[in-house]
Amino acid sequence: MPIQYEGIINEHQWTRNNCSVFDICHMGEFMIQADALLSNLDKVLTQNLVNMPLKTCKYGFMLNDNAGIIDDVIIYRIEQDKWMLVVNAATAPADFEHIKKHLAKDNVKIDNVSNSLAKLDLQGPLSREVLVEIAGEGILNLDYYGFDYFSVLGENIIISRTGYTGEMGFELYINNDKVIDLWNLLLENKNVKPAGLGARDTLRLEVCYPLYGQDISLKTSPLEAGLASFMDMKKDFMGKAAIEKKQQQGLGKKLCCFQTESRRAPRHDYEILVNNQKAGIVTSGSYSPSLGCGIGMGYIAEQYSDIGTEISLEHENIKINAQVVKRPFYKKGSLRG
Amino acid sequence: MNVPEGLFYTKEHEWVKIDGNLAKIGISDHAQHELGDITFVELPALHAPCEQFKQIATIESVKAASDVYAPLSGKISAVNNEVVANPELVNQSPYEQGWLLVIEITEESQLANLMDAEAYKNYLKENM
Secondary structure, three states: OOOOOOOHHHHHHHHHHOEEEEEOOOOEEEEEEOOOOOOOHHHHOOOOOOOOOOOEEEEEEEEOOOOOEEEEEEEEEEEOOEEEEEEOOOOHHHHHHHHHHHOOOOOOEEEEOOOOEEEEEEEOOOHHHHHHHHHOHHHHHOOOOEEEEEEEOOEEEEEEOOOOOOOOEEEEEEEHHHHHHHHHHHHHOOOEEEEOHHHHHHHHHHOOOOOEOOOEOOOOOOOOOOOHHHOOOOOOOOOHHHHHHHHHHOOOEEEEEEEEOOOOOOOOOOEEEEOOEEEEEEEEEEEEOOOOEEEEEEEEEHHHOOOOOEEEEEEOOEEEEEEEEOOOOOOOOOOOO | OOOOOOOEEOOOOEEEEEEOOEEEEEEOHHHHHHHOOEEEEEOOOOOOEEOOOOEEEEEEEOOOEEEEEOOOOEEEEEEOHHHHHOOHHHHHOOOOOOOOEEEEEOOHHHHHHOEOHHHHHHHHHHHO
8 A cells, every 4th residue: 555646635635525545455354253252252352242233343452461452453243153353464463373372262263364355445524425326325324333245346345334534434345356446446436536554644643543553552551542441341351450450550651642833743752751851752643734733642651641731742853842632633524424 | 857957966855056156955856756745844044054964954744854954065045934834835846936045155166066967867767
């Protein structure tokens, strides 16, 4: 997937106002046939699988015993005992081994279909009407984080109402040999343009979605990342004991959002200072095309993490004034229609 | 890529237009294209001294922050405040409205360290 086609800012604005298609074929997908409880799959993931309605998705985590995030995933419940997990590309091989290691051996089937299943994201306020033309009126029945099978190009493909932009949007899973046809079909609609990784990053940052490997990693837990709501503390899961311990001890740092006073952007690994004291580190940063200023996320020592705190972002001879603000940066997304 | 004749160029992709002892500086069409959408420009103070091939300004695009280096030694005699207010001018017009600053040069012999248009074209071919 290229960084950009006609330019990050144009692609970003087009997605916010119209509809873009993103080539996300690099993501990993696992198909799992398993009873959630008997197989231990429910224990590997922080979300409660048992109470998930069929044809719905959930965003959650796989944690290690120290509550470090092995990966953030989207769980699809296809049938009572049939699941699809969508994982990050770089972590897919390790994720697969981790799940296999902890799943029961009997009555369980797990396939890494990452190399044969392709994924396109269609995102933007016009994405629903674009997709109705291609996949039919059934698209209108998809609620946020719902999915179903649709007949497209003679194939039965999964389409979910999910995404990474904060806009109304869908993710389409199709076999590799048909993905180019699907890409071309989507682009036949004049409201649809291709968008690259650059716009994907500015779009997700404006709505404060974390990026694995930057904002969350094995060194952080969902607690300090502000993502506790994606763990079900009423059930048992790997890493839960460490999460409970952290809750008692306090976190030390928190993932915060900040906005700069100028067009200058914070960047990954810039230092965060408060009153000339080192207070944290930037994990993601960019110029925000929607806000016209620099925005970023980073871990800040808890005592400096209050909304409104004046901070300084520094790197070599660069010094940027910024303020801790409420998430998300961009509040006008068409996400929920 | 557009590489106008009559200008000098550096390996860091700055261009130089000489007019007597004044050198107007900007970044090349190739550089603006590589950076992508430019969102921020920081220029030096007027009359500040500068030294050949040392950092003199900063340009940020959505993708990254990049340094601009002085092609020649001297002192800053003008800066383009238009590009500070509208950084996209550097993308739209790298050789005209997107100029960055003017240096009053002190060592004309340093021009020998720069490339002419043909040499820069070859440099781009070899390095891209």
